[in-house]
Every structure is written in C-alpha cells, then in structure tokens.
Amino acid sequence: MSGKPTTGPFEKTPGWLDWYTGPSKPQFQLPPNAVDAHCHVFGPGAQFPYAPERKYTPCDASAEQLFALRDHLGFAKNVIVQATCHGADNRALVDALKRSNGKAKGVATVKRSISDQELQDLHAAGVRGVRFNFVKRLVDFTPKDELLEIAGRIAPLGWHVVIYFEAVDLPELWDFFSALPTTVVVDHMGRPDVTKPVDGPEFELFLKFMREHTNVWSKVSCPERLSVAGPPALNGERNAYRDVVPFARKIVETFPDRVLWGTDWPHPNLKGHMPDDGLLVDYIPHIAVTKELQQKLLVDNPNRLYWPNEA
Numbered sequence: 001m002s003g004k005p006t007t008g009p010f011e012k013t014p015g016w017l018d019w020y021t022g023p024s025k026p027q028f029q030l031p032p033n034a035v036d037a038h039c040h041v042f043g044p045g046a047q048f049p050y051a052p053e054r055k056y057t058p059c060d061a062s063a064e065q066l067f068a069l070r071d072h073l074g075f076a077k078n079v080i081v082q083a084t085c086h087g088a089d090n091r092a093l094v095d096a097l098k099r100s101n102g103k104a105k106g107v108a109t110v111k112r113s114i115s116d117q118e119l120q121d122l123h124a125a126g127v128r129g130v131r132f133n134f135v136k137r138l139v140d141f142t143p144k145d146e147l148l149e150i151a152g153r154i155a156p157l158g159w160h161v162v163i164y165f166e167a168v169d170l171p172e173l174w175d176f177f178s179a180l181p182t183t184v185v186v187d188h189m190g191r192p193d194v195t196k197p198v199d200g201p202e203f204e205l206f207l208k209f210m211r212e213h214t215n216v217w218s219k220v221s222c223p224e225r226l227s228v229a230g231p232p233a234l235n236g237e238r239n240a241y242r243d244v245v246p247f248a249r250k251i252v253e254t255f256p257d258r259v260l261w262g263t264d265w266p267h268p269n270l271k272g273h274m275p276d277d278g279l280l281v282d283y284i285p286h287i288a289v290t291k292e293l294q295q296k297l298l299v300d301n302p303n304r305l306y307w308p309n310e311a
C-alpha cells in the first residue's frame with residue numbers, strides 16, 4: 001500500500017473515518033482474474049474538486065492508492081463506482097479508468113442534459129453503467145421520468161443500471177425498478193436490516209424481487225456497513241460480521257450467476273470503525289463456501305458483465 005489519506009483544500013465532514021492504512025494480507029487466496037466490483041475514488045480534491053451539492057466531504061482516496069490496494073489484496077481488476085461526493089462530475093472516475101491500463105471499468109452518474117457525445121466519451125473511457133441512488137442521506141431526489149429517460153439512452157450502449165436503496169423503500173420503488181430496460185445491479189443487497197430474520201418478510205421481498213426479475217443482480221458487499229453485532233474486520237478477526245453472513249450466503253446460493261462482490265473501499269460514511277480490507281477479503285469464503293461459488297462471484301460474473309469480450 002502506498003501513501004496516507006490527504007484532504008487537500010477541503011475540510012472533511014466532522015467525525016470522518018479515513019481508510020485503513022497497512023491492511024493485512026488476506027488468508028483467503030483470491031482466484032486468478034478476480035474483480036473488486038465495487039470501489040470508489042475520492043478526488044484528490046485539489047485536482048478533482050468535490051461537488052457543491054455533496055452530502056459529505058471525504059478524505060482523498062486516489063486511483064494510485066486504489067490500485068495499490070488491488071495489488072496488495074490480490075485482485076486483478078476494479079469496477080469503480082461514481083461516489084455521490086462527486087455528483088455527476090465524472091472526471092475523477094474517468095481519470096482513474098484511463099490510468100488503469102484496462103484493469104478498471106466504471107459506473108458513472110449522469111444527468112438528463114448529458115449529450116450523446118459525452119456518453120460515447122464515457123464509454124470509450126470504460127464506463128459500463130449508470131448509478132441511480134435513492135438513499136436520502138446521500139442525494140437529492142431526481143424525478144423518475146428523468147431516470148427512465150437516462151436508462152433508455154444508455155441501454156443501446158449495452159450499459160446497465162446500478163441502484164442503491166434501503167430495504168424499507170423497496171415496495172415503493174418496485175414498479176420503477178421493474179420498468180428499467182437493462183440489467184439492474186443492486187448495491188449492498190438492498191441494505192437489509194440484519195437484526196430482522198433472514199427468512200422474515202422484508203428479506204423475503206428482496207429475494208422475490210430477484211426471483212421475479214431475472215435481469216436483477218446483487219452485490220453481496222458491505223457487511224461492514226450492514227453489521228450490527230460485528231465483530232468488525234479488525235485485530236486479526238477472520239470471521240467478521242457474522243450477523244450479515246446468512247443474508248449474503250442466501251443470495252449467493254440462490255442466485256449464483258447474478259452476484260458480485262466488492263470491497264467498497266474507501267468505505268464512505270462509516271461511523272463505528274474502518275475495516276482492515278485484508279480481513280474483509282477473508283469474509284468472502286464465509287458467504288461463498290465452495291470453490292465453484294467463489295469462481296462465479298469473483299471471476300465469472302464480473303468479467304461477463306464488465307469485460308464480456310475477455311470472459
């Protein structure tokens with residue numbers, strides 16, 4: 001790993017937790033060509049300013065630092081997801097993609113005013129999806145007709161839509177999600193409340209959503225965000241976030257061909273602790289318990305979605 005977090009000209013949100021320097025080497029050996037399918041770059045703010053409409057100001061997390069983590073953990077490639085602190089200004093994302101030597105693809109945030117040429121430029125840089133965010137603490141509301149219009153424009157490019165929402169909001173968003181004309185990838189399992197039973201009505205609704213929509217995939221990421229009881233991936237703990245495991249394992253085993261995993265580095269907005277990313281990788285074999293499931297989750301699925309010509 002190289003470097004320490006900086007903050008440049010911006011003042012971080014009070015209480016901000018910086019990403020973990022000096023992560024462990026995972027004990028779990030990632031298979032060849034494994035993809036970290038959800039991570040972000042922040043700034044650096046001095047070069048790529050944070051968006052005026054942002055809801056938080058992070059520490060910087062540069063492309064070099066992300067690529068150093070990738071190599072340290074043993075991933076071959078990254079999918080970099082536009083972070084809300086950059087709004088619809090995708091310059092930091094595009095710069096990271098261009099400097100990845102083909103080892104990163106991206107998911108952008110766009111507005112309806114984007115031109116066809118700008119979409120083509122994003123495609124050339126390696127963008128393969130757009131993100132629609134419904135988490136109220138992160139973004140202001142965007143009208144659904146605007147989102148549907150964007151989805152209709154990116155569909156012919158072969159892109160997909162990434163959606164981020166809270167489990168309690170799924171009933172209200174169901175019809176809108178059903179109308180999306182592309183592959184749809186859900187961030188962080190649709191944020192289940194893991195204090196509720198894994199076979200209870202809330203999580204069952206999410207499973208039903210995936211069962212009834214074969215175009216819907218799920219990232220089984222972010223146990224560090226969803227966990228209530230821990231234990232955190234710190235201090236050598238290689239059996240972390242046990243309360244999240246049954247939820248992620250259920251999705252992996254029910255929909256093995258429609259799941260992705262990512263670190264979520266640099267883990268924006270965590271409050272209690274910042275995980276050791278090496279120990280976070282050691283969470284994977286607890287949710288994908290066979291070599292076959294690990295191969296699909298980490299290699300086959302993300303390569304099929306993001307590098308289809310190489311898969």
Ligand SMILES: O=C(O)c1cc(C(=O)O)oc(=O)c1
Binds near residue numbers: 083085225264268
């Ligand atoms: O839960 C979060 O705070 C969060 C935020 C962002 C973002 O700001 O883009 O992305 C994520 O994947 C998760």
